[in-house]
Amino acid sequence: MKARVHVTLKNGVLDPQGKAIGHSLNRLGFPEVGDVRQGKFIELEVNETDKAKAKARVEEMCRKLLANTVIENFSVELVG
Amino acid sequence: MKARVHVTLKNGVLDPQGKAIGHSLNRLGFPEVGDVRQGKFIELEVNETDKAKAKARVEEMCRKLLANTVIENFSVELVG
Amino acid sequence: MTIAAEKNPPVKLPNEPTITPQVVAEHGLAPDEYERLLKIMGRTPTMVELGIFSAMWSEHCSYKSSKVWLKKLPTKAPWVIQGPGENAGVIDIGDGQAAVFKMESHNHPSYIEPYQGAATGVGGIMRDVFTMGARPVANLNALRFGDPSHPKTRHLVSGVVAGIGGYGNCMGIPTVGGETNFHAAYNGNILVNAMTVGIAPTDKIFYAAAAGLGNPMVYVGSKTGRDGIHGATMSSTEFNEDSESKRPTVQVGDPFVEKLLLEACLELMATDAIIAIQDMGAAGLTSSSFEMAAKGGLGLEMALDKVPMREEGMNPYELMLSESQERMLIVLKPGREELARKIFEKWELDFAVVGHLTDTERMVLSWHGDIVANIPIPPLVTEAPMYERPWKLTELPATLDAAKVPAPKDWNASLIALMSCPDLASKAWIWHQYDHLILGNTAVRPQDGDAAVVRIAGGHKGLAMTSDCTPRYVQAHPETGGRQAVAEAWRNITATGARPLAVTDNMNFGNPQKPEIMGQFAGAVMGIAEACKALDFPVVSGNVSLYNETEGRPILPTPTIGAVGVIADIGKTVGSRLTKAGLRIVLVGETKGWLGQSLYLREACKREEGAPPPVDLAAERRNGDFVRAQIDARRVAACHDLSDGGLLVGLAEMCIAGGTGMEVAQPAGNGVPSHAFFYGEDQGRYLIATGVADEIVAEARKAGVPAVVIGHSGGTSLVVKDLVSLKLDDIKAAHEGWLPAYMNATE
Amino acid sequence: MKAAVLVFPGSNREGDVAQAIELVTGQRPQMVWHGDGDFDKTDLIVVPGGFSYGDYLRCGAMAAQSPVMAEVKRRAAKGVPVLGICNGFQIVTEAGLLPGTLMRNSHLKFVCADVHLKVETSQSLFTNRYQAGQVIKVPVAHAEGNYFADADTLKKLEDRGQIAFRYCAPDGTVDGTGNPNGSIKNIAGVFNETKTVMGLMPHPENATEPLFGGTDGKALFEGIVEALT
Ligand SMILES: Nc1ncnc2c1ncn2[C@@H]1O[C@H](COP(=O)(O)OP(=O)(O)O)[C@@H](O)[C@H]1O
Numbered sequence A, B: 001m002k003a004r005v006h007v008t009l010k011n012g013v014l015d016p017q018g019k020a021i022g023h024s025l026n027r028l029g030f031p032e033v034g035d036v037r038q039g040k041f042i043e044l045e046v047n048e049t050d051k052a053k054a055k056a057r058v059e060e061m062c063r064k065l066l067a068n069t070v071i072e073n074f075s076v077e078l079v080g
Numbered sequence C: 001m002t003i004a005a006e007k008n009p010p011v012k013l014p015n016e017p018t019i020t021p022q023v024v025a026e027h028g029l030a031p032d033e034y035e036r037l038l039k040i041m042g043r044t045p046t047m048v049e050l051g052i053f054s055a056m057w058s059e060h061c062s063y064k065s066s067k068v069w070l071k072k073l074p075t076k077a078p079w080v081i082q083g084p085g086e087n088a089g090v091i092d093i094g095d096g097q098a099a100v101f102k103m104e105s106h107n108h109p110s111y112i113e114p115y116q117g118a119a120t121g122v123g124g125i126m127r128d129v130f131t132m133g134a135r136p137v138a139n140l141n142a143l144r145f146g147d148p149s150h151p152k153t154r155h156l157v158s159g160v161v162a163g164i165g166g167y168g169n170c171m172g173i174p175t176v177g178g179e180t181n182f183h184a185a186y187n188g189n190i191l192v193n194a195m196t197v198g199i200a201p202t203d204k205i206f207y208a209a210a211a212g213l214g215n216p217m218v219y220v221g222s223k224t225g226r227d228g229i230h231g232a233t234m235s236s237t238e239f240n241e242d243s244e245s246k247r248p249t250v251q252v253g254d255p256f257v258e259k260l261l262l263e264a265c266l267e268l269m270a271t272d273a274i275i276a277i278q279d280m281g282a283a284g285l286t287s288s289s290f291e292m293a294a295k296g297g298l299g300l301e302m303a304l305d306k307v308p309m310r311e312e313g314m315n316p317y318e319l320m321l322s323e324s325q326e327r328m329l330i331v332l333k334p335g336r337e338e339l340a341r342k343i344f345e346k347w348e349l350d351f352a353v354v355g356h357l358t359d360t361e362r363m364v365l366s367w368h369g370d371i372v373a374n375i376p377i378p379p380l381v382t383e384a385p386m387y388e389r390p391w392k393l394t395e396l397p398a399t400l401d402a403a404k405v406p407a408p409k410d411w412n413a414s415l416i417a418l419m420s421c422p423d424l425a426s427k428a429w430i431w432h433q434y435d436h437l438i439l440g441n442t443a444v445r446p447q448d449g450d451a452a453v454v455r456i457a458g459g460h461k462g463l464a465m466t467s468d469c470t471p472r473y474v475q476a477h478p479e480t481g482g483r484q485a486v487a488e489a490w491r492n493i494t495a496t497g498a499r500p501l502a503v504t505d506n507m508n509f510g511n512p513q514k515p516e517i518m519g520q521f522a523g524a525v526m527g528i529a530e531a532c533k534a535l536d537f538p539v540v541s542g543n544v545s546l547y548n549e550t551e552g553r554p555i556l557p558t559p560t561i562g563a564v565g566v567i568a569d570i571g572k573t574v575g576s577r578l579t580k581a582g583l584r585i586v587l588v589g590e591t592k593g594w595l596g597q598s599l600y601l602r603e604a605c606k607r608e609e610g611a612p613p614p615v616d617l618a619a620e621r622r623n624g625d626f627v628r629a630q631i632d633a634r635r636v637a638a639c640h641d642l643s644d645g646g647l648l649v650g651l652a653e654m655c656i657a658g659g660t661g662m663e664v665a666q667p668a669g670n671g672v673p674s675h676a677f678f679y680g681e682d683q684g685r686y687l688i689a690t691g692v693a694d695e696i697v698a699e700a701r702k703a704g705v706p707a708v709v710i711g712h713s714g715g716t717s718l719v720v721k722d723l724v725s726l727k728l729d730d731i732k733a734a735h736e737g738w739l740p741a742y743m744n745a746t747e
Numbered sequence D: 001m002k003a004a005v006l007v008f009p010g011s012n013r014e015g016d017v018a019q020a021i022e023l024v025t026g027q028r029p030q031m032v033w034h035g036d037g038d039f040d041k042t043d044l045i046v047v048p049g050g051f052s053y054g055d056y057l058r059c060g061a062m063a064a065q066s067p068v069m070a071e072v073k074r075r076a077a078k079g080v081p082v083l084g085i086c087n088g089f090q091i092v093t094e095a096g097l098l099p100g101t102l103m104r105n106s107h108l109k110f111v112c113a114d115v116h117l118k119v120e121t122s123q124s125l126f127t128n129r130y131q132a133g134q135v136i137k138v139p140v141a142h143a144e145g146n147y148f149a150d151a152d153t154l155k156k157l158e159d160r161g162q163i164a165f166r167y168c169a170p171d172g173t174v175d176g177t178g179n180p181n182g183s184i185k186n187i188a189g190v191f192n193e194t195k196t197v198m199g200l201m202p203h204p205e206n207a208t209e210p211l212f213g214g215t216d217g218k219a220l221f222e223g224i225v226e227a228l229t
């Protein structure tokens, strides 16, 4: 089974990369760009056939390693 | 309008980060994890009401800045 | 696995294309080269075999155009332990220690994908050094970019610099020096030359020559993927506009894995398990395995299905040609496999026994039991094409008369303009992105001296290192330019107080099939050889990069010289920073006012003409030996060599680096026109700041070295009598402002 | 004083800090491999700089999950002093021993340069050889040293005197000019509540010898030795 994980910064947490990207886009001729936030997108192959179980396990992975829950949120979807 | 951009490594391109994350998860007691690939997830506020236009613009941003098209693919969705 | 080699013709792979003239051409083999292949093989090759020949006979691996010329370089001295021919050169630096170093180009990959191209260049040169048993202690990089106004330049600078830093910083090796130039001739073909210096015990140097029938060949490091397949052939082919379509062949580096590989290799090297070791660089498994077997006069059988693979469905052709990074091939002593395996597993690296040595002098490759290639090794090496390509020397241009060059209308403005021109402006924006302090041994940092000086851990000795070339001189007259590059490197090391010992070169040129380009190459080699001989400065390693052209327009010929020297007591090292008032400034060497090919001429007068400054090697040596002796006698507070921009630029650099001003004047009765005196680029000169100027001048007279006091330090301005008066803050702002402003701007 | 220096795959400044410790104690510290859940009793634990696990995912995240860090947390809870430098600061923070987090430098580039630091307090075992308000010069070398904490955390840090160092101009002014990475309130180093754990981005270990970057960092190690012996 494949899991797709999104890790994003919590509201209120400064995002230097997002800010810099926004600036660059504005300068590159994209004045319509406002706020930009950059997060991570992680795809994992998980050897587990039960969808619910797989989801619970991947959420555990997020809490343990993939996200820093002090500053980041995560969401997990399963495909296939 | 809000755009959500996924930037992922092309097939066959080495993903050092994904590899290291996979290793780490295995060690941390998640032996069921196989291949891991890490990409970027970027959310942008775009001041543009026409969906098609917005999409074309964000795709241009991807080609120009957000993705390194030598080794990365990108996809754009629009929300709201 | 035993295979009756010659008797078993190889099988074809499923879907293997037939070999047509077009397939041969796509592999970069000329028709006569293919004829030669057929004679060696005695039959039509398989695709795997064709791929192997194509890689081995590429310009990059075979040096087919340059070899005849490289033989002219002097490579011997009592302190040379290993000259050209191994992964890196090795010199004896005393106390049972050796310095191991080499420079290598990653030009084409860096143009296609600047971050990964530059990063993997750094990774590759570090592997060349630690393959030999040396722990890398410093990196340098020589970069040439196109005109700053060219639309691609900013992107290339930012990617290349981030890539070099990204790899070197993660490895924990300080990047302590280098050079960066800009010129329109590099618009479509930048140069990225990376150099690594390492230290090894003289009795524990490792070589590539395989030995011992039946000994196991092991593969360690990262898995093999489809990275850079055809990279070796690609980097030897001239570029054209559709080079973009070659992009997927880019290799991606993993500096984290290379750091583990470094530690694991050094750990294994501390045992007695290794017979031979070779990194996989250009043409990966092909060139490393052939090189090891050929050097040992042996044969090799390899089961390619044993190679650790990153992707499914890889075939033998791809495995042999992949340029995946962070891999090594090792011949072990029999029975040491488990010891080695444990070490590599501890570092979480792949380890696989992939073959063994035979006495057949053939490379026999199998794939799940079937033979897929069977090539006699010696003829592939000895019969490799070697060309004496036609060459036409560049004639020495006429000397430019200084009287025909206008003096500046506004001297202050002219100095500010020079100090902030792209070639002379501070490169701090670049080297602040490189960790130049890690390991805690960096005594002379970037911009603080003419060469970087790094302590050799655990003692008082220092290693001085630099990289130099003035491409506009080489373009004007390759022989002079070649001499000058060597002389400047030697001078830079001397200016820190160190004794210059040996050289690595990186010959970057255009298409060698054009007689003028081959003539540039030949001329540069002659100049380098002559200077190296005269200065006792042997060449111990190097690299050639040809076909640096876009749409037929060649780069400036750029034979980069990397050099290393030693200072016995690092406490005696001096930098070029002027930090004290009340010192006198002594100009050493003769100033005739040579303006041909000077930066003043180019930047202020917008002219690139005339003969480059001649290099008097006897005077160079005399002046340098004198300066080094003065530093050793502790008579020198700061020292700076004079090169680009001439005397006035040298003075300004010393002042702003150390935050101390100066008052100087052209000596009375000196007949040289002022603009030629202050901006001429005469060679063999140094500036010395000293508290004992009279002693130095007296010593110089005895040694037959021209030396004259031109002023003293103090204040917060640079003042040249009747000509210049500038606040250091203003010079500094101009000097340090250009590159960050350029990089922060948008097109 | 007995010190232990942790080594993770990808650590690379462990030698630098070991050298600094040896310089002031005359004793080579114990080097502890990341997989070792147990190691000799020690007076000080140092988590050194580098790129543990390549700095992939988030700096320090993977190292923070290693067996050795579980042991470090146990010992820290008992009051054994822990010093995290650069990547070590990131690891210790990811492990939850210090508040806040280290984000990408605001200019997005790696930066290696001498910086000036204002010592905020001399009242700690790490800073007792300095005076509050003193300005010292030490180098930084990092790409992700941009300290961030939410407003509540910051207030607590300030109120309890948990800020160890701030970036400043050579004359001690704390403003944007001396800040190399965009760090909030110019924070360069922080303590835990008991001041037995300190993390900082700059490298005092690379400022311990006159010929090699000056000696302003040496007092930090001397202070620790004095406090722990
Ligand atoms: N310009 C040169 N001058 C001297 N030696 C050279 C030069 N170019 C290459 N060499 C030597 O030829 C050998 C092969 O070079 P190269 O293929 O670049 O090495 P590697 O296989 O390690 O990449 C090396 O020993 C190198 O030092």
Ligand SMILES: [Mg+2]
Residues within 6 Å of the ligand: C087, C128, C279, C281
């Ligand atoms: Mg090599």
